[in-house]
Amino acid sequence: MVIATEEQQQSRRRNAKSPTEEPNSHEQVVAAPTKLRRRPVLIAASVAAVCLGALLGMMAYTSASSAKEVIALRTIVHRGDVIQRNDLMTVRLRADSGVTPVSGNDISQVVGKRAAYDMAAGGLLTWSAVTSTLVPASGQSVVGVGVTPGQLPAIALQPGDNIRVITTPGGQGGSTAATTRASTTATVVDVQAGGSAGQQVVDVAVPDSQAAELAVQASTGKVAIVLDSREH
Numbered sequence: 001m002v003i004a005t006e007e008q009q010q011s012r013r014r015n016a017k018s019p020t021e022e023p024n025s026h027e028q029v030v031a032a033p034t035k036l037r038r039r040p041v042l043i044a045a046s047v048a049a050v051c052l053g054a055l056l057g058m059m060a061y062t063s064a065s066s067a068k069e070v071i072a073l074r075t076i077v078h079r080g081d082v083i084q085r086n087d088l089m090t091v092r093l094r095a096d097s098g099v100t101p102v103s104g105n106d107i108s109q110v111v112g113k114r115a116a117y118d119m120a121a122g123g124l125l126t127w128s129a130v131t132s133t134l135v136p137a138s139g140q141s142v143v144g145v146g147v148t149p150g151q152l153p154a155i156a157l158q159p160g161d162n163i164r165v166i167t168t169p170g171g172q173g174g175s176t177a178a179t180t181r182a183s184t185t186a187t188v189v190d191v192q193a194g195g196s197a198g199q200q201v202v203d204v205a206v207p208d209s210q211a212a213e214l215a216v217q218a219s220t221g222k223v224a225i226v227l228d229s230r231e232h
Helices: 002-015 040-066 104-110 208-220
Strands: 067-073 088-094 140-147 162-167 183-193 200-207 223-227
Touching (some): 140 208, 140 223, 162 200, 200 208, 208 223
Antiparallel strands (some): 067 088
């Protein structure tokens, strides 16, 4: 009985399986977590995007703070029309734009004045476009004088300029007896491009009594325009 018992014990020991000798086939091996890799390109792009956003924000703030309110035309206003409040609107313009329109604070000084020339909707209003008198004024007439580049100064004429319209000699064979030609003092009202290349039509205001004579002179084309001093 004792021997059988020892043999049985030895058999059981041989058949016993040590947990360290043979691992369980059902156990799962868990892999180590993958280490995240940071891409330098993406990091640099993110930093650049943040910097760009900050720069654009600063530029927008600077632009808004340096802008000023000026007057622009809401509707078309024709020359001679009385400027109404609903013809105008205010817009913001950068102070360093190089344009000098009427300030938005002066809108009350513009309303009720007349337009010195035609103005398109959306354009900025300048003081040169505003006048207190209707052209032509009472006792005056406007005459159109067509001239070529050789018949007027190279300096661009502007509304309000004081000029003289000089009658010039004719072509070859024309009379040269008179050394002094008749002249008419006038004020420039407007300047427009003529039908021919390089030709301009200068609208001038003259007294009623001189309008007919000047119109006859201008129709011959034998005139020249002299710009007088702009100092007052």
